[in-house]
Amino acid sequence: MERTRAAAAADKRSMSEELAPNFATYADAMETYADFAAMNRVIDAYNLAQDADAERLANVELLLKQPYFAKVALQFKPGQKPKELYIGTAGIADEAYHRLVVDWRSPVAEVYYNQDTGPTSYVADGRTIDVDLKLRRQFDIDEDRLNAYFDTTVAIQDSLLLASLSKRRTAQMQAITATIQKEQNQVVRHEDVPVLLVSGIAGSGKTSVLLQRIAYLFYQMRGSLDAREVFLITPNPVFRDYIAGVLPDLGERNPESLTWNEFARGLLPPDRGVGEANVPLAALARIDAAVRDFEFDAFDFRDIRVRDVRLVSADSIRKLSDKLRRIPAGPHRVTLMREELHARLEARLAQMAGADETLDALSTLSLDEQLRIFHEAIAPADEQEERALALRYLRDRYADAFAAVDNDDWLRIDRVGMRLLNADGLSPLEWLYLKMALTGLGNPDAKYVMIDEVQDYTAAQLAVLARYFRRAHFLLLGDPNQAIAPGTATFDEVRAVFEAARGPVEECRLMTSYRSTPEITELFASLLGEDERANISAVQRADEPPAIVSCPDEAAYAAALREAVAAARDDEGLSAVIAPWKHEAKRLQKLLGDDAPPLADDTASLPAQGVVLITLKLAKGLEFDRVIVPDASERVFPADDPLSRRRLYTTLSRATRSLVVLAHGELTPLLRKG
Numbered sequence: 001m002e003r004t005r006a007a008a009a010a011d012k013r014s015m016s017e018e019l020a021p022n023f024a025t026y027a028d029a030m031e032t033y034a035d036f037a038a039m040n041r042v043i044d045a046y047n048l049a050q051d052a053d054a055e056r057l058a059n060v061e062l063l064l065k066q067p068y069f070a071k072v073a074l075q076f077k078p079g080q081k082p083k084e085l086y087i088g089t090a091g092i093a094d095e096a097y098h099r100l101v102v103d104w105r106s107p108v109a110e111v112y113y114n115q116d117t118g119p120t121s122y123v124a125d126g127r128t129i130d131v132d133l134k135l136r137r138q139f140d141i142d143e144d145r146l147n148a149y150f151d152t153t154v155a156i157q158d159s160l161l162l163a164s165l166s167k168r169r170t171a172q173m174q175a176i177t178a179t180i181q182k183e184q185n186q187v188v189r190h191e192d193v194p195v196l197l198v199s200g201i202a203g204s205g206k207t208s209v210l211l212q213r214i215a216y217l218f219y220q221m222r223g224s225l226d227a228r229e230v231f232l233i234t235p236n237p238v239f240r241d242y243i244a245g246v247l248p249d250l251g252e253r254n255p256e257s258l259t260w261n262e263f264a265r266g267l268l269p270p271d272r273g274v275g276e277a278n279v280p281l282a283a284l285a286r287i288d289a290a291v292r293d294f295e296f297d298a299f300d301f302r303d304i305r306v307r308d309v310r311l312v313s314a315d316s317i318r319k320l321s322d323k324l325r326r327i328p329a330g331p332h333r334v335t336l337m338r339e340e341l342h343a344r345l346e347a348r349l350a351q352m353a354g355a356d357e358t359l360d361a362l363s364t365l366s367l368d369e370q371l372r373i374f375h376e377a378i379a380p381a382d383e384q385e386e387r388a389l390a391l392r393y394l395r396d397r398y399a400d401a402f403a404a405v406d407n408d409d410w411l412r413i414d415r416v417g418m419r420l421l422n423a424d425g426l427s428p429l430e431w432l433y434l435k436m437a438l439t440g441l442g443n444p445d446a447k448y449v450m451i452d453e454v455q456d457y458t459a460a461q462l463a464v465l466a467r468y469f470r471r472a473h474f475l476l477l478g479d480p481n482q483a484i485a486p487g488t489a490t491f492d493e494v495r496a497v498f499e500a501a502r503g504p505v506e507e508c509r510l511m512t513s514y515r516s517t518p519e520i521t522e523l524f525a526s527l528l529g530e531d532e533r534a535n536i537s538a539v540q541r542a543d544e545p546p547a548i549v550s551c552p553d554e555a556a557y558a559a560a561l562r563e564a565v566a567a568a569r570d571d572e573g574l575s576a577v578i579a580p581w582k583h584e585a586k587r588l589q590k591l592l593g594d595d596a597p598p599l600a601d602d603t604a605s606l607p608a609q610g611v612v613l614i615t616l617k618l619a620k621g622l623e624f625d626r627v628i629v630p631d632a633s634e635r636v637f638p639a640d641d642p643l644s645r646r647r648l649y650t651t652l653s654r655a656t657r658s659l660v661v662l663a664h665g666e667l668t669p670l671l672r673k674g
């Protein structure tokens with residue numbers, strides 16, 4: 001790459017020395033352009049070579065950490081010698097283009113993830129290819145050191161999976177490339193459909209699968225899918241931090257990642273909070289019905305002004321709208337109006353550029369201002385140049401006006417809404433929905449939108465997302481049993497929202513817990529209905545059963561809590577005391593005094609080790625080696641409340657290997673046996 005860079009620099013130098021731009025005659029100009037074009041082609045070729053090498057280098061760097069994790073021997077025809085393929089996080093070939101390692105996302109690698117030996121198949125370029133899998137070998141390799149290998153003739157037990165699961169958890173999520181399980185692979189390699197809904201029990205790898213799928217899509221659409229066209233909607237910044245390392249570890253870029261609040265705040269006027277998410281779908285349906293057939297009235301528009309200067313009046317905007325009356329009021333008309341307003345603004349500034357006042361302001365600009373606006377000190381040679389500079393100066397001074405035009409701020413959304421809906425005001429979510437309906441606001445370039453923890457969103461929020469990202473394919477992952485906030489969408493509602501927006505919704509289910517030991521899995525699964533429980537399994541090795549202790553009085557309770565925290569502190573790995581709410585966390589802090597673990601907040605990332613106090617809302621989606629449930633009494637988890645059952649399920653299922661459940665007073669009946 002260094003050589004290419006030097007050669008390119010030398011070539012550029014010699015080409016520019018030879019280049020003699022000459023625009024004297026038409027023929028001279030054409031020749032000059034042709035010379036430029038030739039030079040550009042040379043530079044393009046260098047860039048291409050450099051990009052290809054950069055990708056190769058990135059793969060080499062990735063593979064140096066672990067060159068491959070599996071080998072398969074495939075017999076394509078009976079009697080033929082089986083072909084051996086090594087599978088790694090990236091693919092690589094030698095100088096003679098012999099494949100040394102194939103990328104885990106390449107079609108043939110599917111036979112590894114199918115987990116069968118013997119006759120199997122994979123799909124490449126739309127063709128099903130039958131093969132006989134003679135050997136499926138897994139490797140545990142660190143850099144150039146082979147730690148172990150496992151031959152899986154019959155896939156009863158996935159040794160590499162067990163080895164990987166027995167490692168301590170870290171503050172960061174890890175990629176699961178080497179051990180993606182068959183049911184998970186169906187999601188990762190799922191055909192591209194408008195909406196894929198994955199429901200999975202706690203710890204079944206939904207988030208892991210989501211990230212692997214993003215990496216898979218980037219590979220499938222190399223060169224045509226940009227990270228900026230993929231959006232990941234995450235529950236909170238701690239979670240974002242938790243998953244941030246996975247894709248870079250796979251050699252991919254992170255997509256744009258947003259929480260709902262960040263998404264909404266970016267679209268709502270700055271003086272408006274994001275408001276209540278729990279808006280009934282019926283309210284949005286009323287908006288849809290109201291905008292189907294309506295006309296703007298005189299008061300629906302506002303002046304475009306910057307500070308005290310009115311650049312376009314509301315009245316002239318109304319006249320413009322009237323002029324376009326034959327086009328129904330709505331996105332098409334608003335788009336035409338926006339374009340026209342842009343042009344008018346330009347014209348207005350061009351007119352202002354000749355005014356004495358502007359020219360005076362231009363001539364008294366400080367040097368700093370001149371440099372900021374023009375990137376040089378200005379000294380206009382004639383009137384024409386002076387006017388051109390004045391126009392640039394005005395464009396800078398009134399940049400907010402252009403932004404207001406582009407953002408449709410000249411439209412009084414609230415006023416339109418209140419009139420059409422006959423209401424006193426709009427909630428922020430209704431405002432946003434109405435703005436989309438009126439102006440076509442949205443991101444038509446987004447190709448994929450992934451929503452993790454989908455059970456935490458209200459139907460109205462999902463309807464907004466489905467409409468905003470109107471051309472994107474959606475991947476939705478969640479667990480109905482982890483819906484812990486009132487008013488969020490049930491899976492039936494999730495389906496209904498997306499069916500209405502996109503047509504049929506495809507579904508997958510994940511029923512195995514990879515996070516928790518069988519004992520912990522059994523405890524949280526006991527909170528579910530009979531049929532659901534029957535299908536759940538766990539693959540972790542058995543470990544100590546959860547400790548459940550109820551303490552009759554305050555003193556005994558405080559002592560037990562202190563003891564549990566102290567034991568966790570002495571333990572390796574990361575432990576969490578999960579409080580149901582913020583005020584309960586504060587209460588615990590008071591009770592424990594100096595012994596209280598630090599309270600995690602939603603701005604910081606988690607420590608790699610030690611004990612943290614964390615609210616359930618933030619702990620969602622995360623996992624800890626050891627979990628302490630500080631108070632599983634009936635007061636905190638009443639038995640007759642479905643939300644309380646789900647809160648308990650979510651809390652318990654954060655634990656990977658050790659769980660301590662304390663109760664101040666009697667244990668909640670939810671956990672009492674029998």
Ligand SMILES: Nc1ncnc2c1ncn2[C@@H]1O[C@H](COP(=O)(O)OP(=O)(O)OP(=O)(O)O)[C@@H](O)[C@H]1O
Pocket residue numbers: 161164165174176179180181184200201202203204205206207208209479482514515620621622623653
């Ligand atoms: N195939 C796998 N190989 C290795 N580890 C796995 C595999 N699948 C899941 N895991 C591990 O199991 C744990 C749980 O995974 P993840 O957080 O993705 O589950 P989830 O379904 O999103 O959980 P929740 O619904 O509770 O948030 C993680 O530590 C993950 O690394």
